[in-house]
Amino acid sequence: MLEVRDLHAFYGKSHILHGVHMTVGDGEIVSLLGRNGVGRSTTIKAVMGMVECRGSVKFKGEEMVGLKAYQVAHKGLGYVPENRDIFPSLTVRQNLLLGQKGKLESERWGMEDMFALFPRLKERADNEAGVLSGGEQQMLTLCRTLMGDPSLVMIDEPTEGLAPKIVEQVARLFEEIRKRGVSILLVEQKLAIALDISERLYVMGHGHIVFEGKPRDVREDAAMRKEWLEV
Numbered sequence: 001m002l003e004v005r006d007l008h009a010f011y012g013k014s015h016i017l018h019g020v021h022m023t024v025g026d027g028e029i030v031s032l033l034g035r036n037g038v039g040r041s042t043t044i045k046a047v048m049g050m051v052e053c054r055g056s057v058k059f060k061g062e063e064m065v066g067l068k069a070y071q072v073a074h075k076g077l078g079y080v081p082e083n084r085d086i087f088p089s090l091t092v093r094q095n096l097l098l099g100q101k102g103k104l105e106s107e108r109w110g111m112e113d114m115f116a117l118f119p120r121l122k123e124r125a126d127n128e129a130g131v132l133s134g135g136e137q138q139m140l141t142l143c144r145t146l147m148g149d150p151s152l153v154m155i156d157e158p159t160e161g162l163a164p165k166i167v168e169q170v171a172r173l174f175e176e177i178r179k180r181g182v183s184i185l186l187v188e189q190k191l192a193i194a195l196d197i198s199e200r201l202y203v204m205g206h207g208h209i210v211f212e213g214k215p216r217d218v219r220e221d222a223a224m225r226k227e228w229l230e231v
Contacts (some may be wrong), residue, residue, distance in 0.1 A: 001026050001151055001183050002047070002077075007055035009046040016042045018207040019051070024152060029174060029184045031194035033218075033229060034204035040187045041082065045203070047185075048072055048079045054147050059152070065146070074101060076117040082187075084141045084213060088130025092121055095129050095140055099147030107182050112142040114176030117173055137167040147170040152183040159190055162173065171197055195219065 002024040009017035011059040017039050024030045032040050046053040049069040057064040064072050074077070087095055096114055115122035118139045123133060129140060140157060145153055159167045167190075174184055174197050188194045194201060203211035203218075205228045209223075218225065 001060060002030075002185065003056070003058040004043075004047065005056040005058075007043070007046055007053060007057065009042050009051050010051040011042075011051065016132035016207055017046060019055070020204075020207075020209055020218075021210075022202050022209060024183050024185050026181055027178055028200065029178055029198050030186055031144065031186045031198040031201045032134050032204060033191065033194060033201055034150055035120065035229070035231070036189075038204045040204050041156050044079065044156060044187060047154065048077065073148065073150075076128055076149075076151040077129065078145040078148060078153035079164040080142050080145050080153065080155040080158065082160065084134075084137045086129045086132075088128060090129055090131055091126050092132070092140060093125045095144055096147050101148045108149050108182070109146045111147075114147070117176065118143065121159075131176065135162045138162060138166070138170070142170070146177070146182075147178075150182060152185065153177065154185045154187075156187045157189065158186070159188065161195060167193065191218075191225075 004020055004022045007017055007020040008042050020043055032043060034040050042051060045051045047057050049064065049072045050065050053065060054064065060076055061079055092207060096111055119141065120136055123137055124136065132140065142158065143180050158170055171193060177184060186194065198215060200214055201218055210228055
């Protein structure tokens with residue numbers, strides 16, 4: 001579904017990504033791991049058309065490099081940013097409605113689906129989003145993206161700063177997303193979560209992929225974890 005080849009990305013004169021290669025298949029959960037500052041967030045921003053890049057990003061066989069972010073989104077790629085980016089003065093319900101790409105709810109996701117997955121959002125449906133807790137705002141951002149019915153959703157550090165109970169809810173949501181045929185590319189620092197829910201994992205270091213494998217391979221390779229993941 002997603003095929004990234006020889007991807008380079010830049011912030012001005014700073015060369016951040018150095019030839020990244022990765023793939024995400026239909027219905028897969030794939031995690032992108034690595035320490036802070038190695039280029040994980042830049043990778044998904046480059047895929048989304050949000051930073052200057054060169055190389056190839058093919059989604060369902062169509063080249064995405066050169067498209068604007070809104071054009072990439074309309075092709076079926078969803079993006080959940082780390083900083084949440086809610087509209088604080090709008091209600092929860094209004095934030096969710098803004099996620100829709102058309103006038104009607106998608107066949108796969110609707111408002112009631114979001115409320116069933118996260119009852120807390122239903123309780124706060126008519127409250128301004130700015131009064132939600134950090135965990136509730138993270139739920140809202142994720143659900144708003146799903147309302148646009150993406151075929152693949154890229155999620156940046158979804159469990160950062162969340163209480164353990166909320167982390168469990170988010171992990172269950174990922175499984176539900178996969179069951180409904182949506183692929184996930186997950187940027188995550190919590191190794192345990194990534195190992196539990198991912199079918200494959202990539203590890204990034206210094207702007208390129210240094211390891212690719214299954215959760216079992218990561219668990220068995222202590223030297224790799226020490227060099228590229230552990231603090």
